[in-house]
Amino acid sequence: MKIKVLGALNAEFNGISVVPTAGKPRQLLALLALYPGRVVPVPTLMEEIWGTDLPQSSMTTLQTYILQLRRLLGTAMGPDVPGSAKDVLATRYGGYLLQIPAEAVDAFTYERLVTEGRQAFEDGEDERAATVLRAALDLWEGPALVDVRVGPILEIEAMRLEQSRLVARERRIDADLRLGRHVELIAELTDLIARHPQHEGLHSQAMVALYRSGRQAAALDVYRRLRQRLIDELGVEPSPQLQRLHQAMLAVDPRLDIAAGPRRTSTFDLYAA
Numbered sequence: 001m002k003i004k005v006l007g008a009l010n011a012e013f014n015g016i017s018v019v020p021t022a023g024k025p026r027q028l029l030a031l032l033a034l035y036p037g038r039v040v041p042v043p044t045l046m047e048e049i050w051g052t053d054l055p056q057s058s059m060t061t062l063q064t065y066i067l068q069l070r071r072l073l074g075t076a077m078g079p080d081v082p083g084s085a086k087d088v089l090a091t092r093y094g095g096y097l098l099q100i101p102a103e104a105v106d107a108f109t110y111e112r113l114v115t116e117g118r119q120a121f122e123d124g125e126d127e128r129a130a131t132v133l134r135a136a137l138d139l140w141e142g143p144a145l146v147d148v149r150v151g152p153i154l155e156i157e158a159m160r161l162e163q164s165r166l167v168a169r170e171r172r173i174d175a176d177l178r179l180g181r182h183v184e185l186i187a188e189l190t191d192l193i194a195r196h197p198q199h200e201g202l203h204s205q206a207m208v209a210l211y212r213s214g215r216q217a218a219a220l221d222v223y224r225r226l227r228q229r230l231i232d233e234l235g236v237e238p239s240p241q242l243q244r245l246h247q248a249m250l251a252v253d254p255r256l257d258i259a260a261g262p263r264r265t266s267t268f269d270l271y272a273a
Contacts, residue, residue: 001013001018001088001098001100001104002104003033003036003100003105003106004105004106004141005030005033005034005105005106005144005145005161006106006107006110006139006140006141006142006144007140007141007142007143007144007146008141008142008145008147009029009030009033009145009147009148011029011033012076013073013076013077013088014076014077014078016076017076018072018075018076020068020069020072023148023149024065024149025065025068026147026148026149027048027049027148027149027150028045028049028062028065028066028069029069030148030154031044031048031153031154031157032096032097032098033098033105034105034107034154034157035097035098036097036098036100036101036102036108037097037098037100037101037102038097039092039093039094039096039097040096040097041094041095042059042062042094042095042096044095044153045062045095045096046058047152047153048151048152048153048154049062049065049151050151051151051152066089066091066096069085069089070085070086070089071085073085073088087099088100107144107161109139110136110139110140111164113132113133113135113136113139114133114136114164114168116132117129117132117133117136117168117171117172118133118168118171120132121133121171121175126178126179127175127179129171129172129175130172130175130176130179133168133169133171133172133175134172136168137165137168137169137172143162144157144158144161144162144165145157145158166196170201170202170205170266173185173188173189173205173267174205174266174267177205177208177212177267182208182209182210182212182213183209183213185205185209186206186209186210186213189202189205189206189209192206193206193222193226197226197229198226198229198230198233198234200226200238200239200241200242200268201266201267201268203222203223203226204241204245204268204270205267205268206219206222207219207220207222207223207245207246207249208245208267208270210222211249211256212256212257216249219249220249220250223238223242223245223246223249226238226242241268241269241270241271241272242268244271245271248270248271255270256270
C-alpha cells in the first residue's frame with residue numbers, strides 16, 4: 001500500500017485507488033495514514049470528524065465509515081492477496097490502525113530525508129545536504145492534504161508538515177548559498193519573501209544572494225522594505241542578526257563573500273552574537 005498526503009490525498013493498493021469520494025471517510029483515512037502502525041483512539045477519530053459537537057449516532061456512523069474503507073481495501077486487494085481488509089485496517093481495543101509500514105506514507109519518507117539532510121548540513125557536507133533536502137522537497141505535490149476537509153487534528157498535522165517544509169527549504173537554500181549558487185537562487189527567494197513578507201530568515205538569504213551577485217543596492221532594499229513592514233505592522237525593529245547583516249553589507253565585510261567551507265551555521269546566523 002502506498003499513501004500520499006503531501007499534496008492531494010492518494011492511497012493505492014495493487015495500483016488501485018482506495019480513497020473514498022465522501023468527505024468524512026477521506027478525513028478518516030488521512031488521519032489513520034499519518035499514524036501508520038499505531039492505534040488511533042476512537043475519541044481522537046471522532047474529534048477530527050465532528051469536533052466537540054458529536055452526533056448521537058457518532059459511534060455507529062464511525063463504524064460505517066470504517067466499513068466503507070474496508071470495502072475499498074477489499075476490492076483493491078482482490079482474492080489473491082493473503083489476509084483481508086480487516087488485517088490492513090485493523091480494530092484494536094479503543095481504536096483503529098492501519099497495519100502498514102511508515103515508509104508506505106510519503107510524509108515519513110520526507111521526514112527521514114529531512115533528518116539526513118539536516119545532519120549533512122550540520123556536518124558541513126553542503127553538496128549532500130542540498131541534494132538530500134531537494135529530494136525530500138520534491139516529494140511535495142502541493143499543500144499537505146489539499147483536497148481533504150481538515151478538522152482540529154488534521155489541521156495541526158497539516159500545519160506541522162507545512163512548517164517543516166519551509167524550514168527544510170531554508171536549510172536547502174543555506175546549503176546552496178554555501179556552494180556559491182547565489183545567482184540561481186534569486187528568483188526562488190524573490191518568490192519566497194513575497195509569500196512570507198515577515199520571515200527574517202528568508203529575507204537574510206535573499207539579501208546575501210543579491211549581494212553576492214553584485215546587487216548590493218537590491219540587497220539593501222530588501223532590508224529596507226522588511227524593516228518598514230515590521231515597524232508598520234508589528235512596531236518592532238528587525239532582529240539583531242539581521243541588523244548586523246545589514247551593517248556588514250554597508251561596510252562591505254569580506255566575510256559575506258565566502259561561499260563554501262566548513263561552516264555549520266545558517267545564513268540568518270552569519271552575524272549572530
